[in-house]
Amino acid sequence: MKKTMKILSAAIVAGTMASSMVLTTAHADDMRIALVVKALGIGFFEAAAKGAEEAAAELGGVEIIYTGPTDTTAEGQIEVINSLIAQKVDAIAISANDQDALVPSLKKAMQRGITVISWDSGVAPEGRQMHLNPSSNPLIGNMIVKMAADHLPDGGDVAVLSASATATNQNIWIEEMNKVVGNYPGINVVSTVYGDDLSDKSYREAQGLMSSHADLKAIIAPTSVGIVAAAQAVSDAGKAGEILVTGLGLPSEMAAHVESGASKSFAIWNPIDLGYAATMISYNLAKGEAKAEAGGEIAMGRLGSVQLSDSLDGAMADPFVYDASNIDQFKEIF
Amino acid sequence: MNHTDTTQPATPANRAPLPDRMRSPLLRVVASWEFLLVVVAIGIFLLNMQASPYFLDPWNLSDATFNFTEKAMIAFAMALVIISGEIDLSVASIIALVSTCMGFAVQMGADTGMLIVIGLLVGAACGAFNGFLVAGLGLPSIVVTIGTLSLFRGIAYIVLGDKAYSGYPESFAFFGQGYVWWVITFEMVLFVVLALLFYVLLHRTSFGRATIAIGNNPTTALFSGIRVSRVKFILFVLTGIMSAVAAICLTSRLGSTRPSIAVGWELEIVTMVVLGGVNILGGSGTIPGVVIAAIIMGMVTFGFGLLNVPGIVMSIFIGLLLITVIALPIIIRRTRLRMTR
Numbered sequence: 001m002k003k004t005m006k007i008l009s010a011a012i013v014a015g016t017m018a019s020s021m022v023l024t025t026a027h028a029d030d031m032r033i034a035l036v037v038k039a040l041g042i043g044f045f046e047a048a049a050k051g052a053e054e055a056a057a058e059l060g061g062v063e064i065i066y067t068g069p070t071d072t073t074a075e076g077q078i079e080v081i082n083s084l085i086a087q088k089v090d091a092i093a094i095s096a097n098d099q100d101a102l103v104p105s106l107k108k109a110m111q112r113g114i115t116v117i118s119w120d121s122g123v124a125p126e127g128r129q130m131h132l133n134p135s136s137n138p139l140i141g142n143m144i145v146k147m148a149a150d151h152l153p154d155g156g157d158v159a160v161l162s163a164s165a166t167a168t169n170q171n172i173w174i175e176e177m178n179k180v181v182g183n184y185p186g187i188n189v190v191s192t193v194y195g196d197d198l199s200d201k202s203y204r205e206a207q208g209l210m211s212s213h214a215d216l217k218a219i220i221a222p223t224s225v226g227i228v229a230a231a232q233a234v235s236d237a238g239k240a241g242e243i244l245v246t247g248l249g250l251p252s253e254m255a256a257h258v259e260s261g262a263s264k265s266f267a268i269w270n271p272i273d274l275g276y277a278a279t280m281i282s283y284n285l286a287k288g289e290a291k292a293e294a295g296g297e298i299a300m301g302r303l304g305s306v307q308l309s310d311s312l313d314g315a316m317a318d319p320f321v322y323d324a325s326n327i328d329q330f331k332e333i334f
Numbered sequence: 335m336n337h338t339d340t341t342q343p344a345t346p347a348n349r350a351p352l353p354d355r356m357r358s359p360l361l362r363v364v365a366s367w368e369f370l371l372v373v374v375a376i377g378i379f380l381l382n383m384q385a386s387p388y389f390l391d392p393w394n395l396s397d398a399t400f401n402f403t404e405k406a407m408i409a410f411a412m413a414l415v416i417i418s419g420e421i422d423l424s425v426a427s428i429i430a431l432v433s434t435c436m437g438f439a440v441q442m443g444a445d446t447g448m449l450i451v452i453g454l455l456v457g458a459a460c461g462a463f464n465g466f467l468v469a470g471l472g473l474p475s476i477v478v479t480i481g482t483l484s485l486f487r488g489i490a491y492i493v494l495g496d497k498a499y500s501g502y503p504e505s506f507a508f509f510g511q512g513y514v515w516w517v518i519t520f521e522m523v524l525f526v527v528l529a530l531l532f533y534v535l536l537h538r539t540s541f542g543r544a545t546i547a548i549g550n551n552p553t554t555a556l557f558s559g560i561r562v563s564r565v566k567f568i569l570f571v572l573t574g575i576m577s578a579v580a581a582i583c584l585t586s587r588l589g590s591t592r593p594s595i596a597v598g599w600e601l602e603i604v605t606m607v608v609l610g611g612v613n614i615l616g617g618s619g620t621i622p623g624v625v626i627a628a629i630i631m632g633m634v635t636f637g638f639g640l641l642n643v644p645g646i647v648m649s650i651f652i653g654l655l656l657i658t659v660i661a662l663p664i665i666i667r668r669t670r671l672r673m674t675r
Contacts, residue, residue: 040644040645040646041646065642067642067644068645069645070598070645070646070648070649071594071597071598072594073592073594073595073596073597074588074590074592074595075584075587075588075595075596076645078400078587078588079400079401079635079639080639080645082394082397082398082400082639083398083636083639083640083642085394085397086388086389086391086394086397086398086636086639086640087386087388087640087642088388097592097594098498098588098590098592100498100500100588100589100590101500101588101589101590101592103589104507104511104587104589
């Protein structure tokens with residue numbers, strides 16, 4: 001009796017495995033490009049996968065393997081990379097959970113002739129052929145002031161609500177912004193305050209800006225925490241539409257403020273474009289139609305081409321602008 | 335005081351060959367859980383060969399062993415803990431804390447030898463803390479180790495936040511990335527050596543017998559002169575040390591420490607142990623079973639990976655597997671009871 005039950009259980013276990021294994025079948029496409037993400041089930045990356053499929057459809061003969069671990073761990077991504085190496089895929093485009101930990105596995109992939117690039121979150125230079133940044137510091141610095149200027153045809157006073165005074169990214173973007181502010185006549189940056197990326201502190205700093213600058217026309221917040229707090233402060237003060245809030249934010253968090261009119265537009269990367277560009281670059285590198293070398297250019301289909309720096313990274317495009325016309329589509333994504 | 339022959343204590347010299355086992359040795363082997371696991375393992379091997387042309391390649395298989403070697407090292411110690419009727423769910427968090435401490439030591443300029451010592455000490459300390467709460471204070475281990483699961487990883491998160499430690503010495507990379515010969519990795523060798531050591535410990539020493547006795551009935555074990563608390567304390571320290579060994583291998587393999595390292599491993603390790611035939615209620619289990627279970631889980635993970643089955647499906651599979659192997663023996667027992675009535 002015991003024995004038969006055990007055999008039965010073995011059959012069940014084996015049956016489960018067998019049935020799960022026929023879920024996917026290999027396709028005989030010309031090229032297989034793996035889009036490896038930090039973890040599955042994240043809206044941002046699902047959108048990137050959509051972009052990758054778009055690129056594959058455009059190219060033809062390309063199979064996209066969209067994969068990643070369940071948790072955002074380096075060891076999970078290594079397992080994934082090992083199985084991709086074993087399958088002899090043509091290219092791996094990865095958004096890394098750790099810039100150092102993946103280097104040995106990705107090196108091995110490159111040794112076996114697999115094209116390796118990183119995008120969004122980079123891998124150390126020795127572990128990839130090139131890295132695709134969604135944008136660049138000068139492009140971001142320009143975009144945040146341009147968005148304010150576009151809605152202020154007569155110019156006016158604008159203030160910056162940043163993260164902490166020591167936040168590297170924000171300081172670089174503000175510096176880049178100050179370099180180009182002269183290109184926007186009438187725009188006058190009157191103050192920079194710091195909300196430390198805390199909602200309540202950012203909210204109070206935004207209130208302070210409104211009370212100390214009577215002619216304030218816009219608040220630029222190049223931080224996703226600050227921009228939401230500023231929009232809230234402006235709405236609460238009943239000044240939605242009078243004082244414009246712009247900067248860098250997430251569509252899901254900003255949708256309500258775009259609707260209320262506190263923010264006309266804001267920017268952040270477009271994940272669909274990012275997945276599209278990563279696929280195009282992988283394809284061109286794997287096909288040998290482009291080379292990853294300093295100063296080189298790689299075509300990215302409808303997005304033009306990317307120029308590589310000395311450290312073999314490049315910027316995809318201007319940050320993507322979100323406004324009333326597209327916010328509903330993207331608020332579901334990230 | 336009339337001693338007759340029949341009441342004399344049985345010594346090896348005069349013990350009669352009693353038919354204490356109703357089945358022939360061959361039948362016993364065939365009906366054993368381990369034999370069943372071997373059959374399943376061969377089945378999965380063949381399925382994998384069928385399903386993917388890339389499976390049967392020495393280098394691919396060698397890469398795939400990393401899926402289970404580190405987890406199995408902990409599973410050996412976990413098997414003993416579960417056999418003794420306890421459980422340790424904090425193992426993956428011990429990895430995180432050990433790795434964080436080693437990363438900190440690297441920033442302070444520690445060399446490879448120093449890192450190993452620090453890693454093992456931190457692991458042993460974590461295990462001793464669990465052991466003290468369970469064996470010393472008599473608290474239920476499931477509650478204690480759920481607590482330390484948050485505690486140990488919490489410390490790692492406080493120290494590291496969203497940052498990472500890297501810059502491990504070159505020689506440290508050998509433990510997780512080194513090859514001993516051809517496709518044989520250092521981790522494989524360590525896996526085999528530890529399997530043998532734990533086999534001897536559980537099946538060939540009085541400590542192992544004591545562990546099984548405690549799992550069957552702690553009160554009886556205590557009255558038989560077994561120092562129950564001490565054995566349990568040692569088992570938790572041992573699990574801490576094995577978690578540290580796994581942490582050393584994993585950190586060496588990654589060359590970097592993040593607080594999310596090895597998150598969720600406790601589930602896979604417990605599944606490995608239970609699939610290996612260890613009774614989740616304690617009292618029985620074997621190391622060979624755990625070894626085969628580890629290989630099975632590694633092969634299934636790799637097989638799924640080759641077919642690009644999303645990791646989420648793998649989690650579902652592990653969950654179902656865990657429930658199945660825990661439920662089956664209980665269902666079998668109930669069915670047999672009903673049939674004998």
